[in-house]
Amino acid sequence: MQVAGRNVFLPLRQTVLGARRQYPVARQSKSAGTQTNVEQVPPSAAKCHGKMRGWQLHSYGDIDELQLSDKLKIPSIRSSNECLVRIRTTTVNPIDVAMLRGYGATVLNKMRCLPSDGIEFPLILGREFCGELVHKGMGVSESLPLGTRVWGVVPLQASAGAHAEYVAVPSYCISQAPDQLDDCEAASVLYAGLTAWSGLYVTGGLGGPCGATTSSGGGAHKRVLVLGGSGGVGTLAVQILKSQKVQVLATCSARNVEMVRNLGADFVVDYNDCEAMEELCKYAPYDIVLDCAGQGAQKAEELKYDYRQYITFSSPMLANIDQQGLVFGAIKNVGDLVQTNFKSFVQRGGLVKWGFFSPAPHGIEFLKKLVESRKLIPQIDCSFDFAELPKAFERLKGGHMQGKAVVKL
Numbered sequence: 361m362q363v364a365g366r367n368v369f370l371p372l373r374q375t376v377l378g379a380r381r382q383y384p385v386a387r388q389s390k391s392a393g394t395q396t397n398v399e400q401v402p403p404s405a406a407k408c409h410g411k412m413r414g415w416q417l418h419s420y421g422d423i424d425e426l427q428l429s430d431k432l433k434i435p436s437i438r439s440s441n442e443c444l445v446r447i448r449t450t451t452v453n454p455i456d457v458a459m460l461r462g463y464g465a466t467v468l469n470k471m472r473c474l475p476s477d478g479i480e481f482p483l484i485l486g487r488e489f490c491g492e493l494v495h496k497g498m499g500v501s502e503s504l505p506l507g508t509r510v511w512g513v514v515p516l517q518a519s520a521g522a523h524a525e526y527v528a529v530p531s532y533c534i535s536q537a538p539d540q541l542d543d544c545e546a547a548s549v550l551y552a553g554l555t556a557w558s559g560l561y562v563t564g565g566l567g568g569p570c571g572a573t574t575s576s577g578g579g580a581h582k583r584v585l586v587l588g589g590s591g592g593v594g595t596l597a598v599q600i601l602k603s604q605k606v607q608v609l610a611t612c613s614a615r616n617v618e619m620v621r622n623l624g625a626d627f628v629v630d631y632n633d634c635e636a637m638e639e640l641c642k643y644a645p646y647d648i649v650l651d652c653a654g655q656g657a658q659k660a661e662e663l664k665y666d667y668r669q670y671i672t673f674s675s676p677m678l679a680n681i682d683q684q685g686l687v688f689g690a691i692k693n694v695g696d697l698v699q700t701n702f703k704s705f706v707q708r709g710g711l712v713k714w715g716f717f718s719p720a721p722h723g724i725e726f727l728k729k730l731v732e733s734r735k736l737i738p739q740i741d742c743s744f745d746f747a748e749l750p751k752a753f754e755r756l757k758g759g760h761m762q763g764k765a766v767v768k769l
């Protein structure tokens with residue numbers, strides 16, 4: 361991403377060695393002639409020598425492409441609104457597994473503003489984290505002092521993600537981590553939580569205009585069916601909906617029915633039990649059917665009950681563009697969406713939409729309020745040490761997760 365003061369680099373090494381207290385510094389960009397102020401001094405990072413450990417990807421492929429190195433350069437703050445975080449915990453999400461194979465590369469490389477002959481490697485995956493704020497630009501709010509324990513997300517197009525000791529992110533992507541959560545729990549909320557929030561409130565308009573533009577939530581007395589209530593996104597979607605007094609129905613495999621019920625779902629069905637699945641017809645029409653199970657838009661055509669909106673997080677958008685290029689992929693996307701919506705509207709009277717993760721600050725605020733009032737409790741499926749990160753990828757590939765796969769640094 362192009363940022364202001366792009367040529368202003370302030371490696372952590374220069375700012376932390378020997379430093380013991382916070383003070384602002386300013387560096388002049390020779391080429392741009394602009395000035396970027398960077399407040400810094402991470403006392404606890406004083407031992408670092410400008411290098412960090414991290415898992416890198418040098419080409420797309422499978423899990424064995426992930427390479428651990430302890431000689432990676434610590435990311436630099438490149439604008440006054442960026443923050444450098446020393447990571448304590450991170451997670452592995454399905455998007456990391458997909459990006460390992462090259463998913464979305466065409467669009468993401470465009471967003472990375474690479475020159476036409478540029479390559480995106482090395483890449484560091486990892487979309488969310490909990491850690492300590494060690495370095496920040498002067499434009500970052502005083503409500504986030506250095507040393508703050510923060511939770512945050514990494515925008516999809518960033519080529520240096522959270523599977524490393526440090527990550528640099530725009531300040532809107534982080535906030536103070538809730539005290540109610542330990543480091544593992546705090547790392548496992550935002551990526552899936554912001555996906556669920558964005559699907560329900562931005563794409564689905566569950567809380568009206570205020571639900572999408574503020575942290576107010578909403579949707580009381582509506583009825584939502586969550587497909588895949590036991591996964592990373594599904595467990596949070598169920599709890600978000602319950603906290604807003606929405607009637608929640610959910611599907612998952614038999615072994616997870618009790619867990620999803622305990623999260624607050626009013627009615628839970630094993631998706632392998634055809635008879636029980638028929639029961640879902642009794643509760644139709646649904647205001648929203650939320651696909652958190654990778655079923656895609658085509659699943660909407662198979663449903664035997666009516667809905668107003670079917671929202672899937674498994675859109676073919678990036679895959680179409682990967683396969684057919686930007687122009688033909690975009691045309692195919694529009695065609696797919698029109699065709700699916702035509703069928704859906706005629707058969708079920710509802711619309712089919714694609715939902716996406718969105719790093720919105722008011723979404724983060726919304727999730728934080730739920731955590732603080734103990735209405736949202738993250739579910740952790742498994743945790744691994746940093747050196748074992750590939751095992752977390754294996755666990756995700758195995759499927760049937762009960763929440764998140766966490767990695768501790």
Ligand SMILES: NC(=O)C1=CN([C@@H]2O[C@H](COP(=O)(O)OP(=O)(O)OC[C@H]3O[C@@H](n4cnc5c(N)ncnc54)[C@H](OP(=O)(O)O)[C@@H]3O)[C@@H](O)[C@H]2O)C=CC1
Nearest residue numbers: 454588590591592593612613631653654673716717760761
């Ligand atoms: N577009 C976007 O921006 C984003 C998209 N996603 C997508 O959303 C989906 C969910 O992500 P996430 O929760 O992290 O993934 P998980 O792997 O954590 O969860 C998926 C869950 O789906 C359940 N499941 C599998 N098959 C079915 C089925 N036929 N019916 C009902 N449930 C089923 C599984 O439950 P069980 O064990 O009970 O079978 C599993 O727990 C993924 O496809 C992911 O790629 C996620 C984040 C962002």
